[in-house]
Amino acid sequence: MKAYLISIGDELLIGQTVNTNAAFIGSALSDINIDVIKSSVVADSLEEILNEFHIAFQMADVIIATGGLGPTHDDITRTAVIKFFDTELVMDEKVFEDLNEFFKSRGRELLEINKKQALIPKNSIPIRNTKGTSPGFWIEEKNKFFIVLPGVPIEMKEMMSNFVIPELKRKNKSQIITQRLILQTTGIPESVLYERLGNLEELLDGGKLAFLPNQYGVKIRITVQAENENECSNKLVEIEQRIRGKVGRYIYARGEELLEETIGKILTERNLTLAVAESCTGGFIASRITDISGSSNYFERGVVAYSNAAKVEILKVNEDTIQKFGAVSPEVAMQMAEGIRAISGADIGLSTTGIMGPTGATYNKPLGLVYIGYCDEKVCYAKKFLFGNDRIINKQRTSQAALEMLRRNLLRIPDED
Amino acid sequence: MKAYLISIGDELLIGQTVNTNAAFIGSALSDINIDVIKSSVVADSLEEILNEFHIAFQMADVIIATGGLGPTHDDITRTAVIKFFDTELVMDEKVFEDLNEFFKSRGRELLEINKKQALIPKNSIPIRNTKGTSPGFWIEEKNKFFIVLPGVPIEMKEMMSNFVIPELKRKNKSQIITQRLILQTTGIPESVLYERLGNLEELLDGGKLAFLPNQYGVKIRITVQAENENECSNKLVEIEQRIRGKVGRYIYARGEELLEETIGKILTERNLTLAVAESCTGGFIASRITDISGSSNYFERGVVAYSNAAKVEILKVNEDTIQKFGAVSPEVAMQMAEGIRAISGADIGLSTTGIMGPTGATYNKPLGLVYIGYCDEKVCYAKKFLFGNDRIINKQRTSQAALEMLRRNLLRIPDED
Numbered sequence: 001m002k003a004y005l006i007s008i009g010d011e012l013l014i015g016q017t018v019n020t021n022a023a024f025i026g027s028a029l030s031d032i033n034i035d036v037i038k039s040s041v042v043a044d045s046l047e048e049i050l051n052e053f054h055i056a057f058q059m060a061d062v063i064i065a066t067g068g069l070g071p072t073h074d075d076i077t078r079t080a081v082i083k084f085f086d087t088e089l090v091m092d093e094k095v096f097e098d099l100n101e102f103f104k105s106r107g108r109e110l111l112e113i114n115k116k117q118a119l120i121p122k123n124s125i126p127i128r129n130t131k132g133t134s135p136g137f138w139i140e141e142k143n144k145f146f147i148v149l150p151g152v153p154i155e156m157k158e159m160m161s162n163f164v165i166p167e168l169k170r171k172n173k174s175q176i177i178t179q180r181l182i183l184q185t186t187g188i189p190e191s192v193l194y195e196r197l198g199n200l201e202e203l204l205d206g207g208k209l210a211f212l213p214n215q216y217g218v219k220i221r222i223t224v225q226a227e228n229e230n231e232c233s234n235k236l237v238e239i240e241q242r243i244r245g246k247v248g249r250y251i252y253a254r255g256e257e258l259l260e261e262t263i264g265k266i267l268t269e270r271n272l273t274l275a276v277a278e279s280c281t282g283g284f285i286a287s288r289i290t291d292i293s294g295s296s297n298y299f300e301r302g303v304v305a306y307s308n309a310a311k312v313e314i315l316k317v318n319e320d321t322i323q324k325f326g327a328v329s330p331e332v333a334m335q336m337a338e339g340i341r342a343i344s345g346a347d348i349g350l351s352t353t354g355i356m357g358p359t360g361a362t363y364n365k366p367l368g369l370v371y372i373g374y375c376d377e378k379v380c381y382a383k384k385f386l387f388g389n390d391r392i393i394n395k396q397r398t399s400q401a402a403l404e405m406l407r408r409n410l411l412r413i414p415d416e417d
Numbered sequence: 418m419k420a421y422l423i424s425i426g427d428e429l430l431i432g433q434t435v436n437t438n439a440a441f442i443g444s445a446l447s448d449i450n451i452d453v454i455k456s457s458v459v460a461d462s463l464e465e466i467l468n469e470f471h472i473a474f475q476m477a478d479v480i481i482a483t484g485g486l487g488p489t490h491d492d493i494t495r496t497a498v499i500k501f502f503d504t505e506l507v508m509d510e511k512v513f514e515d516l517n518e519f520f521k522s523r524g525r526e527l528l529e530i531n532k533k534q535a536l537i538p539k540n541s542i543p544i545r546n547t548k549g550t551s552p553g554f555w556i557e558e559k560n561k562f563f564i565v566l567p568g569v570p571i572e573m574k575e576m577m578s579n580f581v582i583p584e585l586k587r588k589n590k591s592q593i594i595t596q597r598l599i600l601q602t603t604g605i606p607e608s609v610l611y612e613r614l615g616n617l618e619e620l621l622d623g624g625k626l627a628f629l630p631n632q633y634g635v636k637i638r639i640t641v642q643a644e645n646e647n648e649c650s651n652k653l654v655e656i657e658q659r660i661r662g663k664v665g666r667y668i669y670a671r672g673e674e675l676l677e678e679t680i681g682k683i684l685t686e687r688n689l690t691l692a693v694a695e696s697c698t699g700g701f702i703a704s705r706i707t708d709i710s711g712s713s714n715y716f717e718r719g720v721v722a723y724s725n726a727a728k729v730e731i732l733k734v735n736e737d738t739i740q741k742f743g744a745v746s747p748e749v750a751m752q753m754a755e756g757i758r759a760i761s762g763a764d765i766g767l768s769t770t771g772i773m774g775p776t777g778a779t780y781n782k783p784l785g786l787v788y789i790g791y792c793d794e795k796v797c798y799a800k801k802f803l804f805g806n807d808r809i810i811n812k813q814r815t816s817q818a819a820l821e822m823l824r825r826n827l828l829r830i831p832d833e834d
Binding site: 011025048210293305309313358 | 428429430431432433434435436437439440441442443444445447453454455456457458459460465627629638693695698699700701702703704706707708710711712713716717718719720721722723724726727730731760761762774775776808809812
């Protein structure tokens with residue numbers, strides 16, 4: 001099955017909104033072995049939308065269009081659909097009930113303009129919207145599936161996950177199964193990862209591999225194909241084992257798990273608590289940790305010691321140490337980690353101090369210089385890192401390096417370097 | 418002038434990468450009055466790329482293709498371009514020098530595979546790449562502009578800003594000028610904003626207006642057209658004044674400025690310092706503030722008082738107050754703001770405490786309940802907010818509400834509600 005995605009909306013063309021919908025839908029379809037052959041963005045123009053419908057209907061078996069279903073004048077997707085299929089709009093009773101329910105639950109009145117949203121093309125099945133007011137539609141014509149969804153990401157995602165994907169999975173009769181696996185690595189550059197993996201053909205045995213680097217690390221994406229799911233799974237397991245044999249120490253998770261989730265699981269399992277003292281990351285590590293639900297069970301507190309006074313007063317860093325070695329030094333990083341551990345009573349203290357840029361560099365201390373401190377009941381040390389010159393990316397990379405240092409200590413993975 | 422954008426790459430179709438390039442290019446072209454009529458994503462397939470080139474060349478005056486210029490086997494854009502224009506690749510000496518320079522500066526060896534990157538279509542002018550290894554090309558044929566750029570965002574952006582946009586601006590002979598203005602609002606829902614603005618036709622006098630809501634607020638985008646830049650600017654000024662007359666108190670900035678930047682400017686100007694005590698936002702406010710370069714001049718410190726112990730020990734919150742009113746209460750919010758201000762010696766203390774979800778709600782304290790505390794030398798108070806049930810969005814909305822509360826206090830904008 002081949003799919004064609006159409007995103008409708010001027011705001012996407014003029015770059016006011018980044019098209020995250022196409023990425024979500026592309027990824028969801030790929031996961032069920034539907035090949036996305038093309039994706040396009042068109043203006044809120046009846047002519048352009050109709051033209052695109054024609055192209056898509058020729059090229060693909062599954063057409064998914066998003067956007068332009070709202071109640072206002074510039075939302076014309078509904079009109080384009082009935083023109084394209086030469087049909088008409090009819091009021092759907094269930095959708096109308098949903099609409100009434102939605103407005104009632106929010107204590108709002110159902111306006112005349114909103115009633116229009118219960119109109120759906122006569123040749124379609126409505127897709128219920130539990131997060132908003134515009135239903136989607138599902139049309140089957142000439143063995144093709146034509147699906148229209150709202151452009152609001154949260155509404156579109158819900159409908160994709162609960163209706164579109166299960167339906168398409170049922171309809172797709174392809175004999176070849178594709179499965180993908182993501183392995184998340186951090187702390188190793190793409191080129192070194194590539195080298196360590198060695199001969200990829202041997203490693204993959206017919207599978208495919210892609211490296212997807214970003215500021216948090218490199219994702220390894222493995223893709224295998226086979227005639228049934230078992231065979232796929234077995235291939236994936238074998239490949240994963242071979243990869244872990246070579247670079248396992250850098251892999252913190254399978255799938256799209258975040259490092260802060262990995263850390264949270266380990267701390268919870270071990271019944272350990274954590275406190276952080278941040279200078280250069282300015283609260284970003286604490287914020288990442290507390291993004292995870294349940295983090296209050298293991299995260300005790302954080303201090304953003306941006307000024308030297310805060311380092312001395314709250315964290316009990318020695319003033320002489322700051323004078324002698326500077327705030328960006330392994331000595332201060334260690335004392336910060338030690339200090340936050342001591343005052344909080346947490347099992348582990350973690351700290352950062354560094355020069356994030358764009359200003360603040362000196363002759364001896366370049367932009368991107370960072371020290372991360374780690375302290376538990378047995379060890380207390382600091383490690384040096386040298387990142388780049390972009391402030392935000394430096395914060396992100398430092399936070400990741402700190403969480404990875406924590407993970408390796410928790411799992412007793414010794415440092416190589 | 419009409420533009421057509423083509424993004425090349427399987428990773429975009431399967432949703433591994435979100436297409437931020439199209440948004441950046443769309444926005445840059447709109448800014449210089451070039452109308453983006455369509456944008457598409459195609460696979461790394463010679464046939465598909467050629468097909469798309471044909472469609473784009475028919476429809477538009479400016480075609481910008483990105484991606485597929487790297488040195489490896491799946492980068493075939495170069496081949497597609499020479500096939501499309503029936504020309505050949507030639508070695509460009511200047512590009513080759515740039516390449517040599519690039520590898521030398523990084524202490525790396527220029528491999529045979531990299532040399533290929535100095536080959537450009539015979540009918541093109543190279544666009545220098547100062548951030549990476551693949552040059553772009555600029556082709557003029559039949560009064561159309563065909564531009565090919567690398568897919569790496571940082572490289573593409575540099576080439577767009579320094580070469581493509583200035584060149585296109587020079588070539589664009591359109592008599593109609595379009596100008597846009599963004600006004601950033603926060604703390605007012607889209608529907609209320611709409612109501613307060615009243616009759617839009619009167620307000621806009623021929624201009625256009627769009628509301629762009631997200632979790633941080635609603636952007637108002639105003640678009641005007643005229644025959645010269647002066648006329649456009651005048652229209653924008655008039656519309657802006659009328660809008661400010663109605664909802665000025667909610668507008669924190671013009672253009673794409675972030676609220677943390679606005680705050681930073683005001684604090685710097687007034688020579689004031691700030692310290693924050695965060696419970697439910699978990700460091701996110703401190704992190705946003707310290708995202709801004711120069712924030713060390715006004716941001717003194719932050720405390721992430723996730724546990725009650727941290728609130729009592731560091732912030733000197735009264736234990737009895739926590740017992741009596743609970744950690745999520747206006748009393749505790751006020752004491753936190755007062756405490757962080759006192760221990761840091763900062764001019765202003767800001768605090769948050771709340772229930773971010775998905776768990777932690779009680780009968781009296783629903784999910785999304787937040788108190789924000791504010792304290793300066795004259796006033797000390799807490800304000801109640803009720804957000805939703807998504808943890809991350811709650812953190813974002815709380816951080817924005819706290820920064821907005823700070824802005825209004827700094828600018829002496831009284832609370833309405």
